Amino acid sequence: MTAITRNLPWFIKDLGVSIVGQKCYTSLVENLNIEDVECLKYSLSKGLGLGIVVGGSIMKVPQLLLILSAKSARGLSLPAYVLETLSYAITLVYSQRNDFPFSTYGENLFLTIQNAIITLLIVFYQPSRRQTNKPAQVAGAAVAMVASGFALYLLPKDTLALCQVATLPLSLFSKLPQIIQNNRAQSTGQLSAFAVISQIAGCLARLFTTATEVGDIIVTAGFALALLLNCVLGAQLWMYWGKVENEEKGHLHGHHHVPPHVPVASEKGKQKEQVDIVVPPVSPPPRYASPQPSGRKWARKVD
Template sequence: MISINLARGVPVCLPVHPIPEKPDLRGDSRRLLNYRVARRRKNEAAAGGAHRPGCAALKLPQISAVLAARSARGLSLPSLLLELAGFLVFLRYQCYYGYPLLTYLEYPILIAQDVILLLCIFHFNGNVKQATPYIAVLVSSWFVLALQKWIIDLAMNLCTFISAASKFAQLQCLWKTRDSGTVSALTWSLSSYTCATRIITTLMTTNDFTILTRFVIMLALNIWVTVTVLRYRKTAIKAE
């Protein structure tokens, strides 16, 4: 308690609250572990909320554009299939090693949206049944990847190349046709945003170098595709 003499000479006692400090847990390994786990979960919750809304709606602009135009013009089927494979491998890797749920919560949503987009492409190309073999391979791959540790590790090492190949496939399609068609610039912009937030999330949680490298590369390629889509869209507008 501290006594303060006011102008009339009446002492007033004010309580003194100690300044909270970081607990010294060096002598208690269990308390130290609990403290680190609690801090890690707090970081996960703070970082995870930034990208999850964007991921939940990532492919919706693209699906909406395809349905509105009733055409998949400009979209690359190999790009979509490679992207699906990359998402599947990444999700299986995180589940296999028991990573926190918040680090991969959006991937089942992304996979579901890609499957819907795949069905739309085959539908507007004339035959939805052609999608069945591709979906069967993806489902069986989920179980094959977890058979041996070296399989999932090898797949994860190749995951970055698979995802990068999907971006280059879309870029190649745009370069060849010089027309962005129904390709959604908003979807690719959201992809860039989610990659950027994923870099922050990874740094705050697992700090996995392999995953971090993947997101940095994906961010650069997503920005490249977005710029290319906007470029050819402006070219098409001028031509009209």
């Protein structure tokens, strides 16, 4: 078997070396040394990292399709998505400026783009009591996003490093508005279950990759707290599944709403009201009443 694995085509070998490194490729692929625990853990970590990047490219697509099909962003918190998008963008710029491998931050590129589109859709579909120019609001929000991206890219590395430290509480607090809104409405609205479950799986995978490749306790704690909050969102999806938002219930059944100043009679009161009403009887017509003249005279024939 090693005669085959040591003579694989060059493009397969180069791909394997680029993913796990020459040492682990030689140990695991060419020599088939499955007892090399260190390389096994490292290869698993690399595989999970690439899986996260691929999963991040489609993670928010179901959420986008759900909003577009329903033509509504009900239940989605605008502050939560703004904070989350900012957190993704900071990590993306910081990693790119420091020339990190794309496999360690690639999902942030796709998540930033998808989150930006979702944020614009929330702005567009957000209900408003007054007449507003929705296209102008969306255009203004898009310009603000692009300007923020350029500003992040032009920041000095020291300042950008401080922003990266701030992404830990930023990413955590980005979940709180959504959790609070779900609890207040007793509904998750258009929140995508696929996106929430994918984020839970991604946090679990990042905990393993961080512990294997980085070993930074602060980053590990950040992913652990993010996992906890994502699990809270998952629990809310399970508890409020199929429930309609309280405000929407009131809107849908508004024609059955009785104003508070109008008294509602009870069944007992209705019965009493029916007993008190006396209807006078109608006298029956006389048994031998003479027929009313029809206006035509009939002659009696006499034999």
